[in-house]
Amino acid sequence: MAAVLPTRRDNPFDPPPDLADEERPLRRLAFPDGHTGWLVTGYALARAVLADVRFSSRLELRRQVVRRTETDEIRPGKPAPPGFFIAMDPPDHTRYRRLLTGQFTVRRMNQLRPRVEQIVDEHLDAMERTGPPTDLVSAFALPIPSLVICELLGVPYADRQRFQHDSAVLLSLDATVEDANAALASLTGYLAGLVERKRGEPADDLLSGLIEGGELTGDELVGIAMLLLIAGHETTANMLGLGTFALLTHPDQADDLRSGRVDEDKAVEELLRWLSVIQFGTTRTAAEDVELGGEVIRAGESVAISVPAANRDPERFAEPGSLDLGADAHGHLAFGHGVHQCLGQQLARIEMRVAYGALFRRFPALRLAVPPQEVPLRDDMSIYGVHSLPVEW
């Protein structure tokens, strides 16, 4: 009988020790619904599956890879709601993505850099004013990406408590179904109201632009807004929190980053690779029989792609288990691969390139305010990281 996905970690930074099996980069996997599918842990095979549209992303065909709470509205086996293009295949996916790609280009994200720097500085100033100790997640890691995505989308940051709470419930593995349904209804209602208001008073932001483009229904706009809002702050926020924890436990590397001995851009790619916060990876389901790695994946079988394991594949990365900010981590799969590769990755890069360096330069004596084993880890969330990070300086 096939085993289930290993999820128990030995330490905060390494994937579960029994996740990857170098001899078997593709092996059978038991899914929580009783299906026997496949697990990919090798880099080359992971990339091949993600690039192959015969492996479908449609929500109707999807399966959970770990048992988790789902809402009644958005769950595997049901069609994706309008605008929820992360769970669609081309050409539906293409139509939505094409309406958005122009907003997230390398050039546009580079133009945002001064504003990101300003936001980072303001949060560092606030930390300085309040003084140590502080929780780095609530003072820095979460508010920075949250404010940036709010400004980009045109979501009032003043409403953050509501959507940050709803978003956290929706990403939790073990919320009650009632709470998850309530969070989805609350977020949907909030965004529908926002779209309505913007129809009357358009501004210079992404949602207003999509409304004025006139190609999308109200439901589609809400679906897109929800995806971008959740993805825009939970992912980068966790990279900033967990990445800072990693740097605090590797002080020599934090020194290299602070002093400029390592290139900030490269350092960010290595942190993305080493930490791989999409801890359970992503799944696809074969829409037809596909040959892969010497096996035949039958139509209807699901394939779990372990991003953390692929990003530590020794066939692809030298010394994959070590954090080395000077290493060449390009080609990592932290943002995925194929047509679903992260839409906001260039924004996430700018945020991280600015934030880590600025934090360690402002507070050269930054250190944990609790023993490392007391930092609460997000084992219970779809996106890994730290729930809080008590620091002092």
Add this chain to the structure above:
Amino acid sequence: MIEADRDICIGAGMCALTAPEVFDQDDDGLVVTLTDEPGPESTDAVKEAVQLCPSGALRLAGS
């Protein structure tokens, strides 16, 4: 010679990030090549961009 298929491109921007002297993105985020015959100094970056392209929109002719 670089072939960029804008029908396949999904605007991830990996090419513009990796070889900005050769690739750009238009207002819709889709790939634009700035030169058909990049100089030898760009060869490595172009190869890397082709390899990193998530949608398979980029090809080096003859490869």
